[in-house]
Amino acid sequence: xxxxxxxxxxxxxxxxxxxxxxxxxxxxxxxxxxxxxxxxxxxxxxxxxxxxxxxxxxxxxxxxxxxxxxxxxxxxxxxxxxxxxxxxxxxxxxxxxxxxxxxxxxxxxxxxxxxxxxxxxxxxxxxxxxxxxxxxxxxxxxxxxxxxxxxxxxxxxxxxxxxxxxxxxxxxxxxxxxxxxxxxxxxxxxxxxxxxxxxxxxxxxxxxxxxxx
Numbered sequence: 563x564x565x566x567x568x569x570x571x572x573x574x575x576x577x578x579x580x581x582x583x584x585x586x587x588x589x590x591x592x593x594x595x596x597x598x599x600x601x602x603x604x605x606x607x608x609x610x611x612x613x614x615x616x617x618x619x620x621x622x623x624x625x626x627x628x629x630x631x632x633x634x635x636x637x638x639x640x641x642x643x644x645x646x647x648x649x650x651x652x653x654x655x656x657x658x659x660x661x662x663x664x665x666x667x668x669x670x671x672x673x674x675x676x677x678x679x680x681x682x683x684x685x686x687x688x689x690x691x692x693x694x695x696x697x698x699x700x701x702x703x704x705x706x707x708x709x710x711x712x713x714x715x716x717x718x719x720x721x722x723x724x725x726x727x728x729x730x731x732x733x734x735x736x737x738x739x740x741x742x743x744x745x746x747x748x749x750x751x752x753x754x755x756x757x758x759x760x761x762x763x764x765x766x767x768x769x770x771x772x773x774x775x
Contacts, residue, residue, distance in 0.1 A: 588679060610630060621697060622634060668719050677712065
């Protein structure tokens with residue numbers, strides 16, 4: 563009884579960990595990508611060193627305010643729309659079995675992972691950069707990008723499946739076409755087959771001596 567209860571609890575823990583696994587993988591990957599994009603664009607556009615709180619900046623944000631605001635706005639676009647969907651695809655496809663990490667078929671919806679990352683981003687922004695964001699450019703950029711990131715990742719995961727189905731359908735159609743185009747040869751009846759073969763060869767049947775006499 564005790565062993566069965568322990569096994570049931572262990573199975574529940576494994577299932578809950580498997581449900582949270584894509585978020586645990588995608589969250590640090592997303593922030594690593596976001597930090598790299600912010601660092602590079604900050605040096606190129608604003609010529610300023612990178613700071614960790616730049617990822618949660620909402621006041622100096624937008625394409626028309628300053629070079630710092632432009633760098634933060636461009637880093638958000640690159641992270642959410644270009645690199646973020648790839649991170650979500652990897653997080654939804656990573657499988658951990660026996661201590662080995664490998665990529666396989668996606669078992670989780672990347673849209674759920676995107677919602678979790680967006681919630682964490684909003685919460686950290688409110689906690690680390692008070693007061694409440696009032697910049698309209700930040701809201702109009704971040705919220706649509708958060709929603710679009712999950713849908714783009716889902717579309718990227720569906721493209722190989724659609725291509726595979728299209729190739730399989732085309733191959734099946736070609737095989738069916740060759741089968742239909744194959745001519746059907748009529749079969750000769752079994753009865754009288756020997757006599758017809760003899761007459762067609764040009765040799766007539768030989769007469770018996772009794773018939774001649």
